[in-house]
Amino acid sequence: MRILVCVKRVPITGGRMVLTADEQAIETKHLGFTISPHEECGVEEAVRIVEAGGGEVVVLTLGPEEAAEQIRDCMAIGADRGIHLVSSEEWDPQATAAAIADAIRAEDPFDLIVFGNESADAGGYQVGIRVAYALGLPVVTGLKGLTVDAGRARCEQEVPGGRDVYDVALPAVVSVKEGLNLPRYPSVPAKLRAKSKPLDARLVERPVSKLEKLRLVVPEGSHKQAEILGEGPAAAPRVVEVMQQLGVA
Amino acid sequence: MTLVFMESADDELSRQALTLAQSLGGDVRAVTIDGPYAPSVWAAAIVEAAGGDDIVGPGSDRGNELLAHAAAQLDLPFAANVSEIQGDELTRLRWGGTLLEEARLHSDRRLLSSAPFAFAPATWGQEVAVLTPSFGDGVQVVDHVAPDMGGKVSLADAKVVVSGGRGVGSAEGFAILEELAALLDAAVGCSRVVTSAGWRPHSDQVGQTGTKVSPDLYIACGISGATQHIAGCKGAKALLAINADKEATIFAHADYAVIGDLHEIVPAITAELRKVKGS
Ligand SMILES: Cc1cc2nc3c(=O)[nH]c(=O)nc-3n(C[C@H](O)[C@H](O)[C@H](O)COP(=O)(O)OP(=O)(O)OC[C@H]3O[C@@H](n4cnc5c(N)ncnc54)[C@H](O)[C@@H]3O)c2cc1C
Ligand SMILES: Cc1cc2nc3c(=O)[nH]c(=O)nc-3n(C[C@H](O)[C@H](O)[C@H](O)COP(=O)(O)OP(=O)(O)OC[C@H]3O[C@@H](n4cnc5c(N)ncnc54)[C@H](O)[C@@H]3O)c2cc1C
Numbered sequence: 001m002r003i004l005v006c007v008k009r010v011p012i013t014g015g016r017m018v019l020t021a022d023e024q025a026i027e028t029k030h031l032g033f034t035i036s037p038h039e040e041c042g043v044e045e046a047v048r049i050v051e052a053g054g055g056e057v058v059v060l061t062l063g064p065e066e067a068a069e070q071i072r073d074c075m076a077i078g079a080d081r082g083i084h085l086v087s088s089e090e091w092d093p094q095a096t097a098a099a100i101a102d103a104i105r106a107e108d109p110f111d112l113i114v115f116g117n118e119s120a121d122a123g124g125y126q127v128g129i130r131v132a133y134a135l136g137l138p139v140v141t142g143l144k145g146l147t148v149d150a151g152r153a154r155c156e157q158e159v160p161g162g163r164d165v166y167d168v169a170l171p172a173v174v175s176v177k178e179g180l181n182l183p184r185y186p187s188v189p190a191k192l193r194a195k196s197k198p199l200d201a202r203l204v205e206r207p208v209s210k211l212e213k214l215r216l217v218v219p220e221g222s223h224k225q226a227e228i229l230g231e232g233p234a235a236a237p238r239v240v241e242v243m244q245q246l247g248v249a
Numbered sequence: 250m251t252l253v254f255m256e257s258a259d260d261e262l263s264r265q266a267l268t269l270a271q272s273l274g275g276d277v278r279a280v281t282i283d284g285p286y287a288p289s290v291w292a293a294a295i296v297e298a299a300g301g302d303d304i305v306g307p308g309s310d311r312g313n314e315l316l317a318h319a320a321a322q323l324d325l326p327f328a329a330n331v332s333e334i335q336g337d338e339l340t341r342l343r344w345g346g347t348l349l350e351e352a353r354l355h356s357d358r359r360l361l362s363s364a365p366f367a368f369a370p371a372t373w374g375q376e377v378a379v380l381t382p383s384f385g386d387g388v389q390v391v392d393h394v395a396p397d398m399g400g401k402v403s404l405a406d407a408k409v410v411v412s413g414g415r416g417v418g419s420a421e422g423f424a425i426l427e428e429l430a431a432l433l434d435a436a437v438g439c440s441r442v443v444t445s446a447g448w449r450p451h452s453d454q455v456g457q458t459g460t461k462v463s464p465d466l467y468i469a470c471g472i473s474g475a476t477q478h479i480a481g482c483k484g485a486k487a488l489l490a491i492n493a494d495k496e497a498t499i500f501a502h503a504d505y506a507v508i509g510d511l512h513e514i515v516p517a518i519t520a521e522l523r524k525v526k527g528s
Contacts, residue, residue, distance in 0.1 A: 013475075016498065094324075141314050166391060177458070211326045219347070224501065236514070236520070240521045249526075
């Protein structure tokens with residue numbers, strides 16, 4: 001099986017969102033970077049499928065030069081090779097999907113193309129679906145379960161109260177959610193091996209945005225002033241009183 | 250004119266989508282779809298019913314999926330989780346709602362989903378037309394599996410959630426949270442640190458990439474209050490935080506605070522509840 005996983009570099013924001021002075025981005029001076037937990041599960045799943053049945057896992061990202069770090073992280077989990085579409089501008093979901101579809105057409109065909117259900121930051125809920133249409137492939141989203149066998153994929157999609165099951169022929173596009181598996185912690189030798197795996201980087205030109213970001217806004221907090229019920233176990237009677245006031249005890 | 254897709258006529262998020270649609274000005278028509286779920290086929294039916302109109306849907310998994318299919322079929326931009334709109338300028342959610350983006354949509358037609366709970370639900374006196382698309386070779390649902398909850402209340406539906414973070418310390422540490430939860434008919438939740446460590450299954454995770462909950466009371470034990478966790482519990486009517494660090498960010502989101510070691514505080518609350526309930 002040849003599997004492609006698409007990932008996106010995002011900051012690890014912690015307890016508070018802080019913006020740059022021009023309100024165009026999150027201030028990342030003191031932040032680390034990662035990919036969405038959904039995408040991390042996508043990489044883990046692809047690596048497990050190839051470990052079991054042979055093949056190749058390729059990771060693709062569209063992002064700034066620094067996003068090579070996220071491709072190396074995915075290689076440490078077990079991806080074999082990387083494709084880095086380099087651009088320091090912000091792309092809208094339609095343009096992102098078009099660039100990813102172009103890059104896929106330039107490769108030998110993949111059996112399975114994996115996305116996160118939604119990116120961690122912009123959360124457009126659409127890049128995987130658009131790529132599927134561009135390539136004329138079936139697509140199933142929001143997977144919490146995936147079994148690949150004999151050229152077909154059994155897909156379990158999370159819905160309220162359970163899971164809907166789909167059965168699709170490969171090649172196909174899927175988007176996945178965290179919980180699909182528990183990703184491994186890469187070992188030190190795996191991290192070292194990742195450094196020398198092949199990574200193909202090329203510059204891409206951004207087209208005009210149809211969904212154009214104007215500025216970012218940190219939503220007004222609820223301005224809550226928590227009522228302190230006490231310190232330590234002595235607070236228990238007050239806690240129970242509050243529970244009774246709220247009608248839950 | 251605007252076409253609204255509703256998951257059903259009384260679905261809460263779909264009625265919020267109606268409010269968004271009504272705010273666009275012009276006539277509004279509402280449709281729902283009958284039959285087995287088949288995303289590309291359903292989206293094609295919505296596209297056909299819309300003619301050249303704007304299309305709006307709920308910001309649910311299914312609503313966002315269908316709008317994305319429709320957008321791909323029409324090759325038009327789609328703005329997901331819109332919380333405000335004025336002409337072609339809109340506000341939409343990023344980072345699970347902990348950051349907002351103001352954006353301009355460059356398109357004659359608007360394809361939008363409504364951010365959950367950003368709009369009051371509309372009451373719709375008129376008919377909701379039922380579309381019955383013919384199923385061709387589109388991908389469709391072939392089966393449904395439901396988890397065995399063993400009689401326990403689900404995280405999404407629970408009136409009270411007792412949630413634990415890194416401060417709980419271990420898988421075994423959750424026993425005291427389970428005990429409190431049982432007394433309150435509550436579900437047990439957790440942070441991502443906990444699921445990543447393998448202490449609890451991911452189905453217990455609350456947050457941006459876990460379950461979004463809206464209980465009457467959310468009890469956060471040993472959870473620091475990272476934005477991605479708050480994204481999952483900000484819908485709670487009341488939040489009680491128990492944390493050893495009085496500077497913890499979680500207190501900025503809490504209605505009630507108890508400062509100290511959760512390993513002492515949680516059992517004390519359980520004992521007090523037993524006492525009160527017993528008498
Ligand atoms: C230099 C640069 C700076 C950027 N700055 C920001 C920023 O400040 N804030 C912000 O929100 N976005 C930023 N972006 C990202 C860009 O706006 C998004 O990639 C684009 O909008 C895709 O839409 P989405 O994230 O809503 O995708 P969704 O449809 O939510 O994503 C679904 C899935 O598609 C895949 N995917 C999405 N984007 C990419 C990608 N770029 N490469 C590979 N796979 C991808 C992932 O698997 C993801 O899980 C930046 C991009 C670049 C190149
Ligand atoms: C894209 C993305 C998506 C994410 N999605 C999610 C998500 O869905 N859900 C989620 O939860 N996280 C998510 N995260 C992770 C998130 O950023 C935080 O890392 C995580 O929520 C922190 O978990 P925590 O509060 O348990 O741990 P910590 O931040 O380590 O906090 C532990 C807290 O416990 C307190 N404590 C310690 N000991 C005790 C004690 N004995 N008694 C009382 N208090 C004590 C400490 O004071 C501290 O405040 C995501 C991150 C990213 C980047």
